[in-house]
Amino acid sequence: MSSWRRDSLRASSSEPLPVVIIGNGPSGICLSYLLSGHIPYVKPGTIHPHPLLQRKLAEAPGVSILDQDLEYLSEGLEGRSQSPVALLFDALLRPDTDFGGSMDSVLTWKRQKERAVPHLVLGQNLPGGAWHSIEGSMVTLSQGQWMSLPDLQVKDWMRKKCRGLRNSRATAGDIAHYYRDYVTKKDLSHNFVSGAVVTAVEQAESEHGSPEAQAPHPLFLVKGYLTAKDKSHQPFSLWARNVVLATGTFDSPARLGIPGETLPFVHHELSALEAALRAGTVNPNSDPVLIVGAGLSAADAVLFARHYNIQVIHAFRRSVHDPGLVFNQLPKMLYPEYHKVHQMMRDQSILSPSPYEGYRSLPEHRPLFFKEDHQAVFQDPQGGQQLFGVSMVLVLIGSHPNLSYLPRAGADLVIDPDQPLSPKRNPIDVDPFTHESTHQDGLYALGPLAGDNFVRFVQGGALAAASSLLRKETRKPP
Numbered sequence: 127m128s129s130w131r132r133d134s135l136r137a138s139s140s141e142p143l144p145v146v147i148i149g150n151g152p153s154g155i156c157l158s159y160l161l162s163g164h165i166p167y168v169k170p171g172t173i174h175p176h177p178l179l180q181r182k183l184a185e186a187p188g189v190s191i192l193d194q195d196l197e198y199l200s201e202g203l204e205g206r207s208q209s210p211v212a213l214l215f216d217a218l219l220r221p222d223t224d225f226g227g228s229m230d231s232v233l234t235w236k237r238q239k240e241r242a243v244p245h246l247v248l249g250q251n252l253p254g255g256a257w258h259s260i261e262g263s264m265v266t267l268s269q270g271q272w273m274s275l276p277d278l279q280v281k282d283w284m285r286k287k288c289r290g291l292r293n294s295r296a297t298a299g300d301i302a303h304y305y306r307d308y309v310t311k312k313d314l315s316h317n318f319v320s321g322a323v324v325t326a327v328e329q330a331e332s333e334h335g336s337p338e339a340q341a342p343h344p345l346f347l348v349k350g351y352l353t354a355k356d357k358s359h360q361p362f363s364l365w366a367r368n369v370v371l372a373t374g375t376f377d378s379p380a381r382l383g384i385p386g387e388t389l390p391f392v393h394h395e396l397s398a399l400e401a402a403l404r405a406g407t408v409n410p411n412s413d414p415v416l417i418v419g420a421g422l423s424a425a426d427a428v429l430f431a432r433h434y435n436i437q438v439i440h441a442f443r444r445s446v447h448d449p450g451l452v453f454n455q456l457p458k459m460l461y462p463e464y465h466k467v468h469q470m471m472r473d474q475s476i477l478s479p480s481p482y483e484g485y486r487s488l489p490e491h492r493p494l495f496f497k498e499d500h501q502a503v504f505q506d507p508q509g510g511q512q513l514f515g516v517s518m519v520l521v522l523i524g525s526h527p528n529l530s531y532l533p534r535a536g537a538d539l540v541i542d543p544d545q546p547l548s549p550k551r552n553p554i555d556v557d558p559f560t561h562e563s564t565h566q567d568g569l570y571a572l573g574p575l576a577g578d579n580f581v582r583f584v585q586g587g588a589l590a591a592a593s594s595l596l597r598k599e600t601r602k603p604p
Contacts, residue, residue, distance in 0.1 A: 141365070142345050142364075142365035142366055142367050143244055143245060143246060143364060143365070143366045143367070144243050144244050144245060144366070144367050144368060144595070144598075144599055145161060145243055145244070145245035145246075145366065145367070145368045145369075145370060145595055146245065146246050146248065146346070146348050146364065146366040146368070146369050146370070147245060147246065147247040147248065147369075147370040147372055148248050148324050148327070148348075148369065148370065148371055148372060148373055148531075149247075149248075149249060149255060149370075149371065149372030149373035149374060149572075149573075150247050150248070150249025150251065150252075150253045150254070150255050150318055150320070150372075151249075151254065151255025151305075151372065151373075151374050151573065152254075152255070152275065152305065152573070152581045152584055152585070153372040153374075153572035153573035153584045153585075153587060153588055154247045154249065154255070154370070154372040154572070155247075155253060155254075155275060155305060155308060155309060155314070156275055156276065156584070156585045156588035156589075157370060157372065157572065157588040157591055157592055158245065158247050158309075158314050158317050158318070159275065159276060159277075159312055159314060159588075160192070160276075160588060160589065160592035161242065161243040161245050161592055161595065161596075162242050162312075162313070162314055162317065163237055163238045163239045163240070163241050163242035164235050164236075164237055164276070164277070164312070165190045165192060165235065165236050165237075165238050165241060166190060166191045166192065166218070166233045166234070166235055166276070166589075167188070167189075167190050167191070167233065167234050167235075167236060168183050168187070168191070168218075168232055168233060168234075169232055169233065169234045170187075172232045174217070174218075174221055174232050175221050175222050175229065176203070176217060176221070178202050179199065179202075179203065179214075179217060182198065182199055183199070183232075190236075191218065191233070191589070192589070192592060192593045192596055193593075193596075196210075196211050196214065196559050196589070196590060196593060197210070197559045199214050200213060200214035200559075203217060205217075206580075206583075207578060207580075207583040207586070208577060209558060209576070209577065209578055209583060209586050209587065210558055210559070211558065211559060211561075211586040211587065211589055211590040212578055212583035212584070212585070212586025212587065213583075213586065214586060214589075215585050215586040215589045216582060216583060216585075216586065218231065218232055218233050219231045219233065219274075219276065219585070220582075233276070235276065235277045241596065243595055243596065243599050245317055246317060246318075246319060246364075247314075247317050247318045247319065248319050248322040248324055248348075248350070249318065249319070249320055249322060250320075250321065250322065250323055250353075251320065252302075252306055252320050253305055253306050253308075253309040253314075253318050253320070254301075254302045254303075254304075254305030254306050255305075255373075255374060275305070275308050275585065276585065277312075278308055278311065278312070280300075280301070280304055283304050283307065283308075284300060284304075319352070321352050321353040321354070322350055322351075322352055322353075322362075323350050323351055323352075323353065324348060324349070324350040324531045325349050325350045325351065325531050326347075326348075326349040326350070326531050327346055327347070327348050327349075327369055327531050327532055328346065328347045328349070328533070329344050329345070329346055329347075329566070329568075330344065330345065330346075330347050344568075345365045345366065345367060346365070346366045346367075346368070346369045346568065346569075347363060347364075347365055348363065348364050348365075348366055348369065349361070349362070349363045350362055350363075350531075367568060367598075368568045368569070368570065368595060368598070369568065369569055369570070370570040370571070370572060370591060371529070371536075371554070371569070371570065371571045371572070371575050372571075372572040372573055372575070373527060373528070373529075373575065374527070374573055374574050374575070378525060378526045378527065378528040379394035379395060379521070379522075379524075379525045379526075380394075380521075380523045380524040380525055380526060381394065381521065381523075382418070382493055382521055382523070384493055384494060384495050384496070385495040385496070386495045386496030386497060386498075387496065387521070389496055389498060391496075391500055391516075391517070391518045391519060392496055392518075392519040392521065393518065393519065393520055393521070394520070394521050394522070395520075395522075396423065396426060396427050396430065396520065396522065398518070398520065399415065399427060399430060399431065399436075399518070399520060400430075402517075402518060403434055403436075407517075407518075408436060408517050408518060409436070410434070410435040410436060410437070410484075412436070412437070412517040413437070413500065413515050413516050413517040414436075414437035414438055414439045414484075414486070414514070414515075414516055414517065415427075415431055415436055415437065415438055415439070415516065415517055415518050415519075415520065416438075416439045416441065416502050416514065416516040416518070416519045416520070417431070417438060417439070417440050417441070417520045417522065418441050418442070418493060418519065418520065418521045418522065418523060419442060419520075419521065419522040419523045419524075420442035420443070420444050420451055420452075420471075421452055421522070421523070421524065422452055422464065423522040423524075424440070424442070424520075424522040424523075425453075425463075425464050425467040425468075427520050427522055428440055428467050428470070428485070429463055429467065432484065432485065435484065436484070437484045437485075438484065438485050438486070439486050439487075439488060439502075439514055439516065440470075440471065440485065440486065440487045440488065441487075441488040441491045441493065441502075441504060442471075442487075442488070442489060442490075442491070443490065443491070443492055444489070444490065445489055445490055446468075446471045446472045446487075446489045447472075451468070452464075453465060453467070453468035454468075470482050470485055470487065471487045471489065488504065488506075488512075489507075490506070490507040491504040491505065491506055491507070491512065492504060492505045494511065496519060500515055500516055500517065501513055501514070501515055501516075502514045502515075502516050502519060526546075526547070526548075527547060527549065527574070527575055529547065529575075535547075536554065538565060539554045539555065539563055539565050539566060539569070539571075540552045540553065540554055540555060541553065541554075541555045547575075549574035549575065549577060549579055550577070550579070553571075553574075553575060553576050553577035554571040554575050554576055556570070556571050556576050556587075558590070559590055560590050560591065560593070560594035561576060561587045561590045561591045561594070562591070562594055570591045570594075570595075571587075572584060572587040572588055572591060573587060
């Protein structure tokens with residue numbers, strides 16, 4: 127850690143930073159890149175294939191995108207995100223990707239150090255965030271090219287690593303390595319602090335008074351601790367004029383809320399199965415592994431277990447014919463492995479015994495409780511009870527953001543304060559063109575917390591926030 131970062135995290139530190147970013151996944155990395163003085167311009171002579179956007183870009187030649195009216199530029203764009211700036215940035219980075227094209231970005235990047243905004247990026251993991259917690263051989267849902275961050279294509283990075291995309295998709299391990307490499311190659315490492323756990327973000331006045339007098343709004347006090355190699359905790363606290371929430375949704379796995387869910391053989395992460403395989407506590411001769419869930423995480427667990435010839439019982443509440451199942455929304459050509467799992471789920475419900483050795487599916491089964499003797503009890507579709515002996519249980523039914531470090535866990539920041547925070551249904555309410563909270567000045571939200579759930583689109587939130595933060599810091603173009 128550099129001396130500047132070490133000073134910034136001293137418990138007695140009172141000099142406010144312009145920006146503290148909580149979360150070091152793709153959103154946090156992209157924002158750090160923009161705040162480090164990397165400024166996007168339209169390449170001279172480039173013609174964008176979208177006529178309306180091209181006309182608007184031609185109106186301000188030589189003016190950086192960060193210094194233009196993002197609302198004006200994004201007006202009229204359509205795509206797979208509800209965020210207008212996400213659609214704008216995606217259109218600039220990948221102009222014709224939704225039409226199957228591979229046109230290069232219309233942007234060029236200029237390093238303007240005088241415009242850099244001092245900031246820190248705090249993350250519990252290595253740069254890349256939750257990507258380091260995903261089993262490395264799993265293939266990404268999105269195409270590899272959509273995982274790229276500005277000015278370093280995944281495909282170019284993989285070519286130099288002598289790696290290749292699989293059916294246009296990359297493995298989670300490659301993407302985690304790419305994000306870590308991106309921070310190094312783009313000279314951002316001095317802004318990142320790994321092993322940092324934030325425990326509180328409070329809006330307060332500085333003890334010393336003078337920093338507060340210079341601020342246009344009250345400061346934020348960010349508290350937490352650094353985890354050392356020996357697992358000891360070193361407390362820190364620092365003042366910030368602005369705080370950006372970019373922690374994603376993988377912090378807190380969703381739970382069934384049934385008796386026995388806290389027993390030691392019941393887990394909520396695929397990594398538990400990986401650990402059991404390494405330890406030898408689960409093997410092809412063990413009782414089946416019970417996987418609960420009908421989403422992609424559960425499908426990943428089924429694929430992983432079958433790769434190692436582990437017996438699987440796959441239970442889920444929905445019907446296999448439910449049109450809301452995520453498998454029905456994925457093209458078969460791009461996602462053959464997920465459609466194979468869906469086929470197994472379907473065939474099992476029709477053919478008995480299962481045509482797939484070592485796999486049994488339990489559609490429309492509701493888990494009731496788990497017993498200490500490794501028994502799982504379910505309610506079947508007819509209302510009866512079914513009991514199964516299992517070696518371990520993986521409950522993979524989604525996850526929730528953990529904003530316990532905010533007052534009322536961020537409940538006052540969402541669109542509908544009477545409902546819980548949900549990235550899909552009730553995200554943090556932000557101004558769509560700045561990504562600043564509509565309820566708290568100086569507080570920003572990016573990525574899933576603001577409703578953008580794909581790497582491809584979270585970068586637009588970073589662009590909006592960077593534009594806003596640069597204006598606040600009154601740094602003008604040279």
